[in-house]
Amino acid sequence: MFRKLRLSVFVLMVLLVTAFAYAQDKAPKHIFMFIGDGMGVAQRQVAELQLNNKPGVTATSQKVRLNMNSLKVLGMNTTYDSTSIVPDSASTATSLASGYKTLSGVIGMKEDKVTKVPLISEFLKQKGLSVGIISDVKIVHATPAAFYAHIDSRNKYDEIASQLIHSGFDLFVGGGGDKHFNPATREDGKDLYAEAASKGFALARTKDEFLSLKKGTKASANLPGDVYDEALPYVMDRTGADLNLDEIVSKSIDLLSGNPKGFFMVVDEKIKTLAGKKELTEEAVFRLAEEFGLASLTEAEKTAIVKSIADEQTGDKDLIKTLYGGYRPVSMMFKRFFNTRANLNWTSYSHTGIPVMLTAEGSGADSFAGYIDNTDVCRILNTVAQAEMKW
DSSP: OGGGOOOOOOOEEEEEEEESOOOTTSOOSEEEEEEEETOOHHHHHHHHHHHHOBTTBOOOOOOSOOGGGGSSEEEEEOOOOSSOSSOOHHHHHHHHHHSOOOOTTOBSBOTTSSSBOOOHHHHHHHTTOEEEEEESBOTTSHHHHTTTOOBSOTTOHHHHHHHHHTSOOSEEEEESOOTTTOTTTSTTOOOHHHHHHHTTOEEEOSHHHHHTOOTTOOEEEEEOOOTTSSBSOOGGGOOTTOOOHHHHHHHHHHHHTTOTTOEEEEEEEOOOOOOOOSOOOHHHHHHHHHHTTOOSOOHHHHHHHHHHHHHHHHTOHHHHHHHHTTSOHHHHHHHHHHHHHTTOOOSOSSOOOOOEEEEEOSTTGGGGOEEEOHHHHHHHHHHHHTOOOOO
16 A cells, blocks of 8 residues: 555645444554545545556556555545645644644644644553554654654754654654764754663664564664655665565554554655755756656756756745745656656645545544544544543
8 A cells, every 4th residue: 555655746635544443432452544645635546547557558447446545434634724724744743633723834732832732642642552653754754743742843853853752652663864863963962862772762773673673662763764864765766775664564563562452553654855966967967867767858848957957056945936846946847747757737836725535444433434624533533542632
């Protein structure tokens, strides 16, 4: 399932599965929340069509289903936050984790940027469940952080990392290296690995170290990242030293299953922009285009690439925001050409305010059906899991 998620567009989808169906008067023992950041209705449709393609033949039916599209309960969620119809990952993930709306950029706090909001993960931990937070990007990014941190700005990565160590949770796995944990790269020079060890965490920084962890181990794993150390490498760039997200989840289930009371697992699959070479000469960029398979560029495409190089070199944030969604112009131009060749066209480089699909299965899954707000996801889960949160 996870291999079908990597599409580079920007909305929020929530896939929530409550597994191990029990009688309705009992809480589920194992709870999975998969957050496909960038996985709206169109993206699920495209992924499923791609799954049905055959060599040389474009699919016209969807006989083979994505697992997420095969779950029994379907709902729709709104995504707006306190400030905008078009929100960001910090505020929307906070809604999922707490049942509260907040400002864009804020994690685990109310609009005053001072008052902490309770998190469903904290209440499930108090109930005795183990809690694991997993992401294919750095574990301090906004979406995973919303389930363990309380901070006024999503950009305070070093402080978010400190909150992770002191969260009391059982498992953290992220891609993108250890910049915000390593004393050599933290601004304050603090050794969060030493702090983590003092809190009982086993530490893993490689594939082998992570896979060697024993069942029931409390662990913090910062796995190697892409060339910018922001996320797991793209599939096409991975080597034998890298893990796929499904492999990470499988191992994480093993680690958390040592608790007889059960566990709550959050899995964040994040969109990523293409990584370019840092050298922005025309020669280097066109060489990169060939490496990515863009060897037969038209004259119009070549002209567009040259313009994107110039736009990137200006450093004009307003221009880049308007034309490229705030992302690297050269990377976004490459994406545009890839999409064109795949017969895909998108209306926005950035987030949208469109409601997103939720699919669920298991004990209490019927409660997630219908057209609901993203804050309702947490409130319904609170009821299903008997977490005893109050609002």
